[in-house]
Amino acid sequence: QQPVQSPQAVILREGEDAVINCSSSKALYSVHWYRQKHGEAPVFLMILLKGGEQKGHEKISASFNEKKQQSSLYLTASQLSYSGTYFCGTEGAGSYQLTFGKGTKLSVIP
Amino acid sequence: DAGVTQSPTHLIKTRGQQVTLRCSPKSGHDTVSWYQQALGQGPQFIFQYYEEEERQRGNFPDRFSGHQFPNYSSELNVNALLLGDSALYLCASSLPGNSIQYFGAGTRLSVL
Numbered sequence: 084q085q086p087v088q089s090p091q092a093v094i095l096r097e098g099e100d101a102v103i104n105c106s107s108s109k110a111l112y113s114v115h116w117y118r119q120k121h122g123e124a125p126v127f128l129m130i131l132l133k134g135g136e137q138k139g140h141e142k143i144s145a146s147f148n149e150k151k152q153q154s155s156l157y158l159t160a161s162q163l164s165y166s167g168t169y170f171c172g173t174e175g176a177g178s179y180q181l182t183f184g185k186g187t188k189l190s191v192i193p
Numbered sequence: 194d195a196g197v198t199q200s201p202t203h204l205i206k207t208r209g210q211q212v213t214l215r216c217s218p219k220s221g222h223d224t225v226s227w228y229q230q231a232l233g234q235g236p237q238f239i240f241q242y243y244e245e246e247e248r249q250r251g252n253f254p255d256r257f258s259g260h261q262f263p264n265y266s267s268e269l270n271v272n273a274l275l276l277g278d279s280a281l282y283l284c285a286s287s288l289p290g291n292s293i294q295y296f297g298a299g300t301r302l303s304v305l
Contacts, residue, residue, distance in 0.1 A: 085235075113292065124197075124283065124296035125236065170235045174292055179249040181226070181294060183235030 084108055086173045088184035095161045095191050103156040103187045105171030114147050114154040115172040115181060118165075125170060128156075158189070166191045195220065197297035199284050205303045206274050214269040214300045218286030224248075225267040226294065227259060228283040236283055242267050271302075279304045 086107040095101055105114060113132050117125040131147035131154060142159040158165055168188045172181040198217045206212050218225050224243045228236035238251035242261035261267045265286075271278055281301050285294035 115293070117294075117296075124298045125294075127293050127295065130293055172235075172294075179226075179241050179243075179292070180238045180251060181292065182238065183228075185233075186235050 085182055086171055086184040088169075088171055088187050090187060091185070092188040093190070095158075095165075095189065097163060097191055097193055098160050101158045101161060101189060103158075103169050103171075103189070105154045105156070105173070105184055107152040107173050109152065109173075109175060111147075111149065111152050111173050112176040112178070113174045114145075115174070116145055116154075116156050117170045117172065117183075118167045119170065119186075120167040128169075161189075161191045163191050163193065165189060197222075197284055197286050197295055199282075199297040199300050201300060202298070203301045203303075205305060207305050208274055208276060210274050210304075211270065211272045212274060212302065214271075214282055214284075214302075215266070216269070216284030216286075216297060217266045218284075219295050221288060222286035222295065223265050223289050224287045225261060225265065226285045226287070227267070227269045228285065229253075230281040230283055230299070232280075239269070274304045276304050278302065 116128040119125040133149040145156045147154045168186040170183045170186045172183045226241040227239040230236045240250040245261045256272045258270045281299045283299045284297045
């Protein structure tokens with residue numbers, strides 16, 4: 084089943100923070116986060132394995148709550164380069180399939 | 194180091210025709226997955242190839258088939274094209290035992 088992302092879209096001014104949520108109804112083994120800019124391929128940001136660990140990538144970090152089957156992506160002090168559509172992808176135990184949400188469109192304006 | 198390469202970049206076909214899309218994985222990657230991305234949607238998993246076999250398949254009809262060659266490159270074939278098959282088709286490769294996907298730029302298929 085497809086994970087649910089929220090919000091669908093968000094507009095930020097440079098320097099503001101944002102949180103993107105991803106929720107699944109099934110037990111998850113891992114959650115991936117990717118960013119896709121218009122006309123380009125999705126690019127991997129980070130992966131979180133079950134265990135509730137939080138990972139960071141410069142000013143972008145994420146958490147995974149395996150009890151709630153939820154993950155959140157945190158963007159701190161946003162830059163213009165953060166603009167794009169963010170997708171979470173979920174993976175179940177024993178599965179090779181990555182199931183993506185519908186995406187969250189993030190626009191950062193000066 | 195070349196990334197994932199896909200060909201062609203754009204393709205226009207008519208209903209009922211057949212199409213073949215091609216993908217070369219990143220160096221050192223042995224697994225190839227194919228995704229369909231409709232406008233404004235997330236990528237949808239079609240299938241994954243590993244060791245020249247289809248290892249897992251998503252919810253797509255048999256009109257969608259694939260192949261992986263000994264050099265790990267892959268093809269996606271779609272028969273009896275429908276208007277609804279119009280989409281961006283993404284290929285992604287991954288390292289042995291790793292699920293992180295490295296995507297190609299995709300093939301934009303338009304079915305008229």
